[in-house]
Amino acid sequence: MPEGHTLFRLAREQSLAFVGRPVHVTSPQGRFSAGAALLDGRVLDEVTSYGKHLFARFGADTLHVHLGLYGQYTSGTGTPPPPRGAVRMRWEGDAPDGGGAWTDLRGATACEVLTAPEVDRILARLGPDPLRPRTDGMLAHRRIAGSRTAVGALLMDQSVLAGVGNVYRAELLFRHRLSPFRPGRDVGAELWGRMWADLVALMRSGVRMGRIVTTLPGDRTRRRGAVQRDDAHYVYRRTGLPCRVCGTEVRTQEMAGRNLYWCDVCQAA
Known part of the structure; x- marks a missing residue:
């Protein structure tokens, strides 16, 4: 299972590639179709991690991802390849350099759209994260x-x-x-x-x-x-x-x- 440093790096990489721009969100596999339709075309405000959880905020809605034992992201630039296998969610957007950026999510334990109170409830049940600044160990x-x-x-x-x-x-x-x-x-x-x-x-x-x-x-x-x-x-x-x-x-x-x-x-x- 990916540990906290992996999620921190993912949040940073996704921020650089997508934050501040509209994101085309789809679910090639179909299991996240409703959530993808809700987020598709909206501007991504920020991506953060806390422990083993990843949070991507689109206005009042937040995408929550927990990779679990088998979840993983695959990312790249340019035109994304045709979806292969069980791609739960795909992001596509314009990269800062003018090209394209994409990322695919497979196998995650959780991939869901939450409201702010629902995000707060997740955070409330977690202990301190050593990677968060000014955290009291x-x-x-x-x-x-x-x-x-x-x-x-x-x-x-x-x-x-x-x-x-x-x-x-x-x-x-x-x-x-x-x-x-x-x-x-x-x-x-x-x-x-x-x-x-x-x-x-x-x-x-x-x-x-x-x-x-x-x-x-x-x-x-x-x-x-x-x-x-x-x-x-x-x-x-x-x-x-x-x-x-x-x-x-x-x-x-x-x-x-x-x-x-x-x-x-x-x-x-």
């Missing part, structure tokens, strides 16, 4: 500190923290040598403050790079040049491989509906 800690639930599960709860998915969960816990099984109430404010600052930095880096890289240069196999895929993470999807710090085999088990990865030694309970 201690709002998340209040929920974490009041819970007996394992911190590894709490980090995946979007009502606690918005935008964090399986990769950031595993890597953040490892970087702070925190057992994913520690109850939230045993995560102190000082420790959480360090984790929040680190998470903000990691997700901003993800926005810049377009990928998640959490390892320090000294912990990589290749210490020079571009970071290779197998050097990008400490524990995520490294089951059975040696921990980059202590050499212990990385473990995995399901937690909060997703595979959790951790080192028994570096993250000892």
Whole structure:
């Protein structure tokens, strides 16, 4: 599932390509026909993200997209190709350089037109987003500190923290040598403050790079040049491989509906 930095990049890319101009909205697949007819030809005011949610505002109406596990956008310039497969929604518009721009949405969990109060209700049930400016990370800690639930599960709860998915969960816990099984109430404010600052930095880096890289240069196999895929993470999807710090085999088990990865030694309970 795309994590918060991906949605932030999508909002920025769609803003550059379409904001301030009329957008031709269609639903080649047909499942979004009513919503497409409502938005077609209207000027796009802004595109923003919050956590794993994307919001495109057309006047009083807002398009809400949640990609879920399988949703994805495909974009390009010039004349769009004939729709292939289950294209839920297509945007077409005039690019700032005078050419054309288009984007196709497939497989999203949610693709719906909402009113302002409906958007507010979605935002009200989400925790703080590390990518939003001037966000108070201690709002998340209040929920974490009041819970007996394992911190590894709490980090995946979007009502606690918005935008964090399986990769950031595993890597953040490892970087702070925190057992994913520690109850939230045993995560102190000082420790959480360090984790929040680190998470903000990691997700901003993800926005810049377009990928998640959490390892320090000294912990990589290749210490020079571009970071290779197998050097990008400490524990995520490294089951059975040696921990980059202590050499212990990385473990995995399901937690909060997703595979959790951790080192028994570096993250000892």
